[in-house]
Amino acid sequence: MKPITSSVIALSLAFFVCVPSALTKEREHEASIASANVPAAVQQAAETQAKGGKIVRWEKEGKNYEAVIEKNGKQWGVEINAKGKVLNKHDESKEHNEKGEKH
Numbered sequence: 001m002k003p004i005t006s007s008v009i010a011l012s013l014a015f016f017v018c019v020p021s022a023l024t025k026e027r028e029h030e031a032s033i034a035s036a037n038v039p040a041a042v043q044q045a046a047e048t049q050a051k052g053g054k055i056v057r058w059e060k061e062g063k064n065y066e067a068v069i070e071k072n073g074k075q076w077g078v079e080i081n082a083k084g085k086v087l088n089k090h091d092e093s094k095e096h097n098e099k100g101e102k103h
Helices: 003-028 040-049 092-098
Strands: 031-033 054-061 064-071 074-080 086-091
Touching: 040 064, 040 074, 040 086, 054 074, 074 092, 086 092
Parallel strands: none
Antiparallel strands: 031 054, 054 064, 064 074, 074 086
């Protein structure tokens, strides 16, 4: 086999093996961020969702944001895209229980 062909095959294999796992890690990775780093449209959407409660922290999940809202004694995660569209809501305690985390 020619050296160039071997290199192309090796690079192709590395790309197809590494990229999907990197994308999965990006989706799973949550990073806490300061509210100053959250776009205004996202903050407005979260404030609307938080009526009667308060935003206790922000997380960045890939390209989206998550506001953790404390309301009526529970914490809710609200996933919002960069344009301010609410993508989903979930009970934070259930999420942490599924991951095996303790509070």
